Amino acid sequence: MIHALLWAALGTGFTFIMTALGASVVFFVRSQESVSLRRLMLGFAAGVMLAASMWSLLIPAIEQAEAFPIPNWLPAAVGSLLGILFLIGMDALFPILTRQAAAPGGLRGSGRRSILFALAVTLHNIPEGMAVGLSIALAASGDGSELPAAMALAISVGIQNFPEGTAIALPLRRSGMGRVPAFLIGAASGVVEPIFGLLAVLVAGQMAPLMPWLLSFAAGAMLYVVVEELIPEANLRHNHQTHSGTLGVMAGFLLIMILDLALQ
Numbered sequence: 001m002i003h004a005l006l007w008a009a010l011g012t013g014f015t016f017i018m019t020a021l022g023a024s025v026v027f028f029v030r031s032q033e034s035v036s037l038r039r040l041m042l043g044f045a046a047g048v049m050l051a052a053s054m055w056s057l058l059i060p061a062i063e064q065a066e067a068f069p070i071p072n073w074l075p076a077a078v079g080s081l082l083g084i085l086f087l088i089g090m091d092a093l094f095p096i097l098t099r100q101a102a103a104p105g106g107l108r109g110s111g112r113r114s115i116l117f118a119l120a121v122t123l124h125n126i127p128e129g130m131a132v133g134l135s136i137a138l139a140a141s142g143d144g145s146e147l148p149a150a151m152a153l154a155i156s157v158g159i160q161n162f163p164e165g166t167a168i169a170l171p172l173r174r175s176g177m178g179r180v181p182a183f184l185i186g187a188a189s190g191v192v193e194p195i196f197g198l199l200a201v202l203v204a205g206q207m208a209p210l211m212p213w214l215l216s217f218a219a220g221a222m223l224y225v226v227v228e229e230l231i232p233e234a235n236l237r238h239n240h241q242t243h244s245g246t247l248g249v250m251a252g253f254l255l256i257m258i259l260d261l262a263l264q
Helices: 003-027 035-065 073-090 095-102 110-141 147-174 180-202 204-234 243-262
Strands: none
Touching: 003 095, 003 110, 003 147, 003 180, 003 243, 035 073, 035 147, 035 204, 035 243, 073 110, 073 204, 095 147, 110 147, 110 180, 110 204, 204 243
């Protein structure tokens, strides 16, 4: 067990470090940028979340559900719906952010959206951390032949986490938050991966039936933020010649899709 925990800590620790590195970009980017660049970054964040919800969450949820005596679409559908309802509920519980956005010196209007985005990415990182921790622990407990594939999964998730950390920290900075708090929130979204990765190893037998539901729950939460907040904001135009938001969505989606498939 100790051997499995050490390997799981190594893999999930790497994914957390990549999230923190992504969030550290906030120290090197100007707090004020052009409108087109802002929309490009919002679109990029939306594309990252769209691809992650599909390739890293929903498809694995459907595949894992096939091992159980239920329709393989059921966890994906119900879990996604629960994730959407959870984010709607959290949105309703954030009136203090709305008041703060209107207060002098407080977070600007994008603060609420940024917090919702950070929450959705954090939820998405929980089942990802469990998947990485379990796969590495199981590979390390066997003859070692599956360890390269498990480490490749950790590397893939870690590379995906870099733009996710950036996509959390930069909008928080733009909303009026200081660089250090924005970085800490961005990095904190990745802390859940080693925590839940190690917990998953400790209770591996009980976690397997829940994984399709957890993956789908996180996907639904991410999709809610993308549709409700990011894409509409990225495509607000003062004219019909600005397509930076749309290009950002395409770039983010393609990047994560390529990384996910290339590193399998």
